[in-house]
Amino acid sequence: MGPSPESAATSGRRLLLPDIGATEDFAAGLAPLARRGDILGLMGPLGAGKTTFARAFIGALGGSGVVPSPTWPLVECHSTGAGDVWHFDLHRLEHADEVWELGLEEALADGISLIEWPEIIERLLPPARLMLRLEHAGTGRTVILEPGATWGSRLRSVTGDV
Amino acid sequence: MEPDRVVLGIESSCDETAAAVVDSRRRIRANVILSQHAQHSPFRGVVPELAARSHAERLDLTVQEALRQAECPWEALDAVAATAGPGLLGGVLVGTVTAKCIALVHDLPYIAVNHLEAHALTPRLTDCLDFPYLALLVSGGHSQFVAVAGVGQHALLGTTRDDAAGEAFDKAARLLGLGFPGGPAIERAAHDGDPDRFPLPRPLAGQAGADMSFSGLKTALVHVVARQGARPLDDGTRADLAASFQKAIVETLADRLEQAVRAFRRLHAAGTVVVLAGGVAANQALRARLSGAAADQGMRLIAPPAHLCTDNAAMVAWVGLERLADGTVSALEEPSRARWPLAGGSV
Numbered sequence A: 001m002g003p004s005p006e007s008a009a010t011s012g013r014r015l016l017l018p019d020i021g022a023t024e025d026f027a028a029g030l031a032p033l034a035r036r037g038d039i040l041g042l043m044g045p046l047g048a049g050k051t052t053f054a055r056a057f058i059g060a061l062g063g064s065g066v067v068p069s070p071t072w073p074l075v076e077c078h079s080t081g082a083g084d085v086w087h088f089d090l091h092r093l094e095h096a097d098e099v100w101e102l103g104l105e106e107a108l109a110d111g112i113s114l115i116e117w118p119e120i121i122e123r124l125l126p127p128a129r130l131m132l133r134l135e136h137a138g139t140g141r142t143v144i145l146e147p148g149a150t151w152g153s154r155l156r157s158v159t160g161d162v
Numbered sequence B: 001m002e003p004d005r006v007v008l009g010i011e012s013s014c015d016e017t018a019a020a021v022v023d024s025r026r027r028i029r030a031n032v033i034l035s036q037h038a039q040h041s042p043f044r045g046v047v048p049e050l051a052a053r054s055h056a057e058r059l060d061l062t063v064q065e066a067l068r069q070a071e072c073p074w075e076a077l078d079a080v081a082a083t084a085g086p087g088l089l090g091g092v093l094v095g096t097v098t099a100k101c102i103a104l105v106h107d108l109p110y111i112a113v114n115h116l117e118a119h120a121l122t123p124r125l126t127d128c129l130d131f132p133y134l135a136l137l138v139s140g141g142h143s144q145f146v147a148v149a150g151v152g153q154h155a156l157l158g159t160t161r162d163d164a165a166g167e168a169f170d171k172a173a174r175l176l177g178l179g180f181p182g183g184p185a186i187e188r189a190a191h192d193g194d195p196d197r198f199p200l201p202r203p204l205a206g207q208a209g210a211d212m213s214f215s216g217l218k219t220a221l222v223h224v225v226a227r228q229g230a231r232p233l234d235d236g237t238r239a240d241l242a243a244s245f246q247k248a249i250v251e252t253l254a255d256r257l258e259q260a261v262r263a264f265r266r267l268h269a270a271g272t273v274v275v276l277a278g279g280v281a282a283n284q285a286l287r288a289r290l291s292g293a294a295a296d297q298g299m300r301l302i303a304p305p306a307h308l309c310t311d312n313a314a315m316v317a318w319v320g321l322e323r324l325a326d327g328t329v330s331a332l333e334e335p336s337r338a339r340w341p342l343a344g345g346s347v
Helices: A020-033 A050-060 A096-102 A104-110 A118-124 A152-159 B052-070 B089-106 B115-126 B165-175 B182-190 B215-227 B235-267 B284-296 B314-326
Strands: A004-008 A013-017 A039-043 A075-080 A083-089 A112-116 A130-137 A140-147 B006-011 B017-023 B028-034 B079-085 B110-114 B133-138 B143-150 B153-159 B273-277 B300-302
Touching (some): A020 A050, A020 A140, A039 A118, A050 A083, A050 A112, A050 A130, A083 A104, A104 A112, B017 B052, B052 B089, B079 B115, B089 B110, B110 B115, B115 B133, B115 B143, B115 B273, B143 B235, B165 B235, B284 B300
Parallel strands (some): A039 A112, B006 B079, B273 B300
Antiparallel strands (some): A013 A140, B133 B143
């Protein structure tokens, strides 16, 4: 089952993702819209599907297939048809400044960045970003899209906006 | 008789800054580990787990301390070995550059060591084990079954498709309000818990192939915790949740081990040993269960002592000794690598 528009949240669009396949379809639909320099923040509690989203996103761009969780290494870089996709997991970070040691500057300059647990570095991120807030909803999930500048018009194909 | 050889090992690929001196008679002459979790380090202060800077600030002291404890002057060393990956590149570079400098200054061979191979070869240091054997490497960053046929000769039999086993422990511990690292915290909490109170899935159970998956188990725990309501968990429920989660991981690995033994036997019909290594191997419930599971398959389980299962430099020095004996030392140009698979794809 694919994602379906539900209702517009105050801060962005809310989509219902009834099962893990819907999360994967949503990610695969969003992936071709991303360009070098883009930042996607993945927020939400444990098990909400942040890494599932990232895995499907990287897979849709032709990544190598194996997308290990970056929780332990903190960042994994994947070569894809759309350039490098940097997959960060910042949960273990204690200070925002530590992110520079992970190569954030390089990622922002050259590639597409998927950032799990981005809250700690929110002030460091440029406004042209797309924040995705995943939440548990029964056995499914919801995702709230909070698009920054340059994102709004690109999202029509996934949110169903006319 | 071959004279004793002595190797300095350096490990800085993750949280621990470590140096060790090991000799070819399998004596660990010094094994110094600094981590933010260390209770009794010779140096004050906390080591921030991410900062390559902290490795850089402390590694020279750690090396000096290891040589002092080993009563080993520079001129008594035969080689210097360092973890050259996989790991956090900043930390890895600190270790390899330090080792290369020591090699240059003291005219010693340099040996670039794969961190995973160091875990996999540890029982050759602790238990004089012969090749081939089946190794299960389980840590915060890795979960894989490897057929170990010789130094540098490894075949990957299965790996996790998502989270590592140690990562699953860390995330479950966070969810239950227990500490970090999660493995020991869950094990402590599980001690008084009922492992059968909360049924949790056994991902991939019974399926052919030796791959693993732990992400769904974490999500199942999220749902079970949510059903407990908004109130904070009481200690009894928390203990039961920890025990049920630990059992799910342990039973899943026991099931996967059965499949891995089959794959291993196709490569090495005569192999009889399963090695359990990596940080998660310190878990006593896992050791006991896998020991039984291995015996059911006609295999014997060997797990190094817990302090040599978690990250340390003695295992790095040991690989250095193995490579020195093989004559396969590294060039100083050998790169450091954030990603460095132990072996090629699944067989």
